[in-house]
Amino acid sequence: MQHTERPQGDVKRILWGILALNLAVALAKVLYGWASRSAAMVADGFHSLSDGTSNVIGLVGITLAQKPIDRTHPYGHKKFETFTTIGIAALLLFVAFEVVTGVVDRIRHPVAPSVTAWSFAVMLATMAVNAGVYLYESRAGRRLGSDFLVADSLHTRSDILVSLSVLAGLAGVRLGLPWLDWAVALVIAGLIAWSAWEIIRDGANVLCDAAVFDPAFIDPVVRSIPGVREVHQIRSRGRHDSAYVDLHVLVDPHLPVVKAHDLAHRIEEALKGRLPAVVDVLVHVEPDLPGMELPEEPRIEPVTAPAHEHADR
Known part of the structure; x- marks a missing residue:
């Protein structure tokens, strides 16, 4: 869509x-x-x-x-x-x-x-x-x-x-x-x-850039894309008809830059297809290194509109 x-x-x-x-x-x-x-x-x-x-x-x-x-x-x-x-x-x-x-x-x-x-x-x-x-x-x-x-x-x-x-x-x-x-x-x-x-x-x-989408809704969409090992720091802002999303993903540390770039595009296309209100997605690609600890995720509640409302539009 x-x-x-x-x-x-x-x-x-x-x-x-x-x-x-x-x-x-x-x-x-x-x-x-x-x-x-x-x-x-x-x-x-x-x-x-x-x-x-x-x-x-x-x-x-x-x-x-x-x-x-x-x-x-x-x-x-x-x-x-x-x-x-x-x-x-x-x-x-x-x-x-x-x-x-x-x-x-x-x-x-x-x-x-x-x-x-x-x-x-x-x-x-x-x-x-x-x-x-x-x-x-x-x-x-x-x-x-x-x-x-x-x-x-x-x-x-x-x-x-x-x-x-x-x-x-x-x-x-x-x-x-x-x-x-x-x-x-x-x-x-x-x-x-x-x-x-x-x-x-x-x-x-x-x-004031309150969250538009529930990270729990975006997480499985991104994880379903081949090549993504982990996703964190999911944030969203904007209006419920014009939203921006940024997130971090962990990938194979030996993944070529060209393929990492392609993966970021596939993540963007997947989110825009699932959430038509999204106009831009910023993907920060990180290497999945042994012993790497992810930052503790804060609990984020969307306040502009529930994620399922955007998905159903």
């Missing part, structure tokens, strides 16, 4: 379409939320607005990430896409802060929201749009091999859950419990902040 470059034009066209839908959904929620004095609906609207902002940032990140390798970036520009996600997290934290300050103001100056059948109709309609966006973006992401689209679709799915919470708050107000409106808004703020934390955590793992 060979790694192929995804058609970025298709990814960008999808993001532009989703941006338009997200802005329409956000506008509907915010305007009706303000008109009906529903803090929860306004909060959910700003959450949807953050989705549109993330689409814009995603467009910028994907454009930068697709720049070819140059003299100053010999490993490419893939991490620009990851770096832009930190900006999305910052926006989400700002939105969460705005929601909380709005709730505090609402508690200090209580205003009972007006909940009608239209309130539920607006929420149900926007949830239907979000559900359609989630399904379309998720399928397109898998079809095009775009990790950004897949991740963004999961964020959209979280919006559906948030909207369900808003519906619960509206129902509470309708039942004579107006405090549920701002209580749900606080829950929404917490969900937004949690989403920001997840984005920061995942982005930091990539930017």
